[in-house]
Structure formats: C-alpha cells, structure tokens
Amino acid sequence: MTMSNLKKISMPLAIMLMASTAAACSGTGPAKETGGNVSEKPAASKDPVEIIFYSPLAPRTVEQFMKERGDDIQAKFPNYKIKFIPYAKGTETADLIAAGQTVDIIMSTTTTINELVKHGLQYDMTELIKKHKYDLNRLEPSLVQFMKEYSEGGMYGLPVSVSTFNLAYNKSVFDKFGVAYPKEGMTWDEVYELSKKLTRTEGGVQYYGLTMSVPHMLNINQLSAPYYDPKTNKVLLEEDKFKAVVSNYARFYQLAGDKAGDLITQWQNYFVKDQTAAMMVYYASFTLETKFDFDWDVISMPYFKEAMGVAPQYTPSYMEIAANSKHKDEAFEVLAYLTSDEYQMKQSRQGIMTSLNNPGVKNAFAQGSDILKGKNIKAYAPEKAALITPKDQLSGIAGAKATSIFKNIVTGQSDINTALRDAAEAARKEIETARVK
Structure with a gap:
C-alpha cells in the first residue's frame, strides 16, 4: 500500500x-x-x-x-x-x-x-x-x-x-471559595493559578479547578504540535513543542493528587452532573446544547504565552x-x-x-x-485559530499512544520524558507495521 x-x-x-x-x-x-x-x-x-x-x-x-x-x-x-x-x-x-x-x-x-x-x-x-x-x-x-x-x-x-473550543465555568464554585471569575484573554498560567485555589476538599467533597478531555485537547492544541509528520515519516511525540503541550495539561491533573486518574475518566460528569469542577474546556457548541443547572459563562480558551490570541485548531x-x-x-x-x-x-x-x-x-x-x-x-468567535495538524491514520496511531500514556504522567507512574519516549517508540513500531500492509 x-x-x-x-x-x-x-x-x-x-x-x-x-x-x-x-x-x-x-x-x-x-x-x-x-x-x-x-x-x-x-x-x-x-x-x-x-x-x-x-x-x-x-x-x-x-x-x-x-x-x-x-x-x-x-x-x-x-x-x-x-x-x-x-x-x-x-x-x-x-x-x-x-x-x-x-x-x-x-x-x-x-x-x-x-x-x-x-x-x-x-x-x-x-x-x-x-x-x-x-x-x-x-x-x-x-x-x-x-x-x-x-x-x-x-x-x-x-x-x-x-x-471551536472554549472554557466554561461554574460561577457557584467560584463564589463558594471566594475566587474571582476567569477573564477573557487569560493565559494557561493564569488559569492554572485559579485552578490551584479551586482544587481542594471541602466538607468531604473533592473539588477540581479544571477538567478536560485529553484526546481532544492534544488533537486541537493551540501550538499546532503534530503527533507525526507524514512527509518525513517521523513521530514527533518527543519534540519540545509537543512536550510543552502535554506538560501544560498534565499540571492541572497533578493538582488532584491521587484523584488524577478519576479526573481523566469523569471529566465531564464532574462539571455537568456533580458540579464539583469549577471550569471545563470543551467544544463551544456543548454549552449551546446542554441545559446546565447552575449559573455559567465562558471565556475563550486560555492562551499559551508563545501563542497569544491563537485559539485551538478548528x-x-x-x-x-x-x-x-x-x-x-x-x-x-x-x-x-x-x-x-x-x-x-x-x-x-x-x-x-x-x-x-x-x-x-x-x-x-x-x-x-x-x-x-x-x-x-x-x-x-475567535479571531485567529491554530493551523490544523495532520489527521491521517498514521498520525492517529501516534496520537493514540500519546493519549494512553497521559495517565502514567499525571499519576506519577512515569516522568514525562520517559513516557513520551515509550509512546514514540510504540508508535514507530505500529506505524511501520501499518506502512507495509
């Protein structure tokens, strides 16, 4: 083939x-x-x-x-x-x-x-x-x-x-802990500081600052960091740009300590159903299609400092x-x-x-x-979106490997360098098999 x-x-x-x-x-x-x-x-x-x-x-x-x-x-x-x-x-x-x-x-x-x-x-x-x-x-x-x-x-x-994607937030959780609402134009670092204040246990209930879907967030990242380059047949999971994306998202989960694994699987329920997550990044259309039982609002997706004003990939x-x-x-x-x-x-x-x-x-x-x-x-209505990265089958193989090792990173089972190296090696082997079929 x-x-x-x-x-x-x-x-x-x-x-x-x-x-x-x-x-x-x-x-x-x-x-x-x-x-x-x-x-x-x-x-x-x-x-x-x-x-x-x-x-x-x-x-x-x-x-x-x-x-x-x-x-x-x-x-x-x-x-x-x-x-x-x-x-x-x-x-x-x-x-x-x-x-x-x-x-x-x-x-x-x-x-x-x-x-x-x-x-x-x-x-x-x-x-x-x-x-x-x-x-x-x-x-x-x-x-x-x-x-x-x-x-x-x-x-x-x-x-x-x-x-596109944006950040939705539950005003009641912010009010409960006396934390100011997110503002338009925030960076990921600023949202991380909010998340640190909101990830806590109160009355025996675990609250989370920010929740997200890992596969989506890696796939539409604002730095346009690809999983794989179809032109050179190179897996890019160990590149600095992709590592920066993973590291940025991982720190929000690491705030949850031993609850990090649960946050990966229950990310949507915690925001919509349990109302224990203060913020959620997901499809902007989701807020139009979902009837929330709390007072909410949205801001644009937080920006990477090196890509201010750049929204996620459409x-x-x-x-x-x-x-x-x-x-x-x-x-x-x-x-x-x-x-x-x-x-x-x-x-x-x-x-x-x-x-x-x-x-x-x-x-x-x-x-x-x-x-x-x-x-x-x-x-x-973002003014500028990141360029769309390759979405072919081989890129998908590499992306799936990156997603699968994310839990190891946030739960401390593996450091980010080792995890991405292992994911890249697994991706290369599977891609080579797929290429010869």
Missing part, C-alpha cells in the same frame, strides 16, 4: 471523537459582495435534477439532514430535488459503490474524509472553483490550508461549518463533490450557496459558527439565540 493511500484511512476512535460533534455553519448577506452569488457564475443545468447527499461513518436521519440543511437548500433551489442517503447497515460506502449508487455531495470531517479517498470518491474541484469564479479567500484560511494539504495541492471540498465539517457525481456543476452551485454570506449569516445568528473569514458574520453569532443572552459571546 502506498503512503498516499495509507494516510487517508480512518483514524482510531479516540481521535475521531473530536470531530464527531462539529456543527454546521452558514450565512446571509449580499452574495454579490462575497463572490458567492451563484447567479453570476457559469450556469449549471436548469433542468430538474436530483442532488444526492451522503454522510459516511456518521449516523444521521433524513429528518435531521433536512432540518439542518436540506430544507434551506430545497428552498434556494426549487428546481433541484434534494435527497439524503443515511449511513446505516446496507448503505455503507462500499455498499453504495457495489450497488452502482452515485452520490453528488459527501459530508465529512477532517477524519471521516479518509473514507472518501479510501473508496476513490475524491474529486479535485480546482477547475470548478475557477469556472465558477469562487473566491477561496472568503473562507477561514486554516480550513482551506488543511484541505489543500490533504488534497496534495488540489481541493477536494469546501468547509461549510466549524466548531474542527471543521466539509462538503465534497463525489467523483461519480452526474451533476458536478449543480452540486457546486449548492456548495457556493452553503458558503455564501447569506446562508452563513443566517446560521451564525442561530448560534452555529461560521466557516467564513468574515468579521461581520462572526460577530453576528447567536444574536438570534436566547441561550447566550448575557453570556460572553466573544468566546465563540
């Missing part, structure tokens, strides 16, 4: 978790100003056509798709019949290919896109982008760069949605035109609409993050939502 093919096989579950909740983004505004006005582009067929959507490796019903996107697309293109094929037993990617079923637009994440290439459904849209005079500069740069690198200089898809959703599509021009019209200011603004106002590099659309976030009234909305 070639390296080009190998890098696009699905990643381990621990890493794929990160992208599983990425939400969709879209907008409103004069399309003429954005280069997204499909009426000004080369006309596709005006005859009735069926545009078929498919989302591999992600369970989604027809009803969900139509509510999320399909109804809007159908309203915009009344002459097109919008159809969605759910991913299920009998409709997995290989099943569709075997049955001769074509699709037009495939919905993916930075990891499930591997399924697209695994089955030869990738299609470089570069010529369509030129033909329709589509301006890629309208999109968030890191999302475009990831896709260009993944497509080896081409462009398999356009980012239509994005999610977790985007892309849409790709399938190689076997019979309606590529019409499908591109749909993608141009889904990334237009018009559609993106509408979605942004409803509390869905935009994939556009447009301050106006970003600043409109959640203006039509009651959930975030009185909250720090700035934390949902």
Whole structure:
C-alpha cells in the first residue's frame, strides 16, 4: 500500500471523537459582495435534477439532514430535488459503490474524509472553483490550508461549518471559595493559578479547578504540535513543542493528587452532573446544547504565552463533490450557496459558527439565540485559530499512544520524558507495521 493511500484511512476512535460533534455553519448577506452569488457564475443545468447527499461513518436521519440543511437548500433551489442517503447497515460506502449508487455531495470531517479517498470518491474541484469564479479567500484560511494539504495541492471540498473550543465555568464554585471569575484573554498560567485555589476538599467533597478531555485537547492544541509528520515519516511525540503541550495539561491533573486518574475518566460528569469542577474546556457548541443547572459563562480558551490570541485548531465539517457525481456543476452551485454570506449569516445568528473569514458574520453569532443572552459571546468567535495538524491514520496511531500514556504522567507512574519516549517508540513500531500492509 502506498503512503498516499495509507494516510487517508480512518483514524482510531479516540481521535475521531473530536470531530464527531462539529456543527454546521452558514450565512446571509449580499452574495454579490462575497463572490458567492451563484447567479453570476457559469450556469449549471436548469433542468430538474436530483442532488444526492451522503454522510459516511456518521449516523444521521433524513429528518435531521433536512432540518439542518436540506430544507434551506430545497428552498434556494426549487428546481433541484434534494435527497439524503443515511449511513446505516446496507448503505455503507462500499455498499453504495457495489450497488452502482452515485452520490453528488459527501459530508465529512477532517477524519471521516479518509473514507472518501479510501473508496476513490475524491474529486479535485480546482477547475470548478475557477469556472465558477469562487473566491477561496472568503473562507477561514486554516480550513482551506488543511484541505489543500490533504488534497496534495488540489481541493477536494469546501468547509461549510466549524466548531471551536472554549472554557466554561461554574460561577457557584467560584463564589463558594471566594475566587474571582476567569477573564477573557487569560493565559494557561493564569488559569492554572485559579485552578490551584479551586482544587481542594471541602466538607468531604473533592473539588477540581479544571477538567478536560485529553484526546481532544492534544488533537486541537493551540501550538499546532503534530503527533507525526507524514512527509518525513517521523513521530514527533518527543519534540519540545509537543512536550510543552502535554506538560501544560498534565499540571492541572497533578493538582488532584491521587484523584488524577478519576479526573481523566469523569471529566465531564464532574462539571455537568456533580458540579464539583469549577471550569471545563470543551467544544463551544456543548454549552449551546446542554441545559446546565447552575449559573455559567465562558471565556475563550486560555492562551499559551508563545501563542497569544491563537485559539485551538478548528474542527471543521466539509462538503465534497463525489467523483461519480452526474451533476458536478449543480452540486457546486449548492456548495457556493452553503458558503455564501447569506446562508452563513443566517446560521451564525442561530448560534452555529461560521466557516467564513468574515468579521461581520462572526460577530453576528447567536444574536438570534436566547441561550447566550448575557453570556460572553466573544468566546465563540475567535479571531485567529491554530493551523490544523495532520489527521491521517498514521498520525492517529501516534496520537493514540500519546493519549494512553497521559495517565502514567499525571499519576506519577512515569516522568514525562520517559513516557513520551515509550509512546514514540510504540508508535514507530505500529506505524511501520501499518506502512507495509
């Protein structure tokens, strides 16, 4: 198997978790100003056509798709019949290919896109982008760069949605211990000082300063420290930048002493259910989807001192035109609409993050939502995000090894240098095995 093919096989579950909740983004505004006005582009067929959507490796019903996107697309293109094929037993990617079923637009994440290439459904849209005079500069740069690198200089898809991470906090825990609330623009060191004051036992109850999901945090780290370099075939777990990321997160767990192991597995329950964790870093969309039983607010993810103002890597959703599509021009019209200011603004106002590099659309976030009234909305619209690191199968192997040794570090079973050296060696062996298959 070639390296080009190998890098696009699905990643381990621990890493794929990160992208599983990425939400969709879209907008409103004069399309003429954005280069997204499909009426000004080369006309596709005006005859009735069926545009078929498919989302591999992600369970989604027809009803969900139509509510999320399909109804809007159908309203915009009344002459097109919008159809969605759910991913299920009998409709997995290989099943569709075997049955001769074509699709037009495939919905993916930075990891499930591997399924697209695994089955030869990738299609470089570069010529369509030129033909329709589509301006890629309208999109968030890191999302475009990831896709260009993944497509080896081409462009398999356009980012239509994005999610980021931020820090949510429980005001009651801060009030209980008389500690000032977190402030926008804090560094990790400053949040660590807060965490030291809040990680304590009171009335027989263990409280924690900060909780997080380790696989996610390593995968979307703000220093863009990768697990692995596909170009040089080098495992990077022992590099200083990656070590700095691990060390930063580990110190928060080490505050918990012999409870550090529990904090790794119960990180979400401690914040949401038990309400014994003062702060939690996770998907920003999580606070929009969860009904908390306490007074909460958010700040942007704390910054590394060497990367001030840089948010975590975005977790985007892309849409790709399938190689076997019979309606590529019409499908591109749909993608141009889904990334237009018009559609993106509408979605942004409803509390869905935009994939556009447009301050106006970003600043409109959640203006039509009651959930975030009185909250720090700035934390949902970062001005700059870290570049997205490789998410291929071999990177996933190295990432899984790093995640597995994190507990040894925070519980004192191993020092960080030894743990990362062991993880790197294990990753190299497994990667070599995978490369020769």
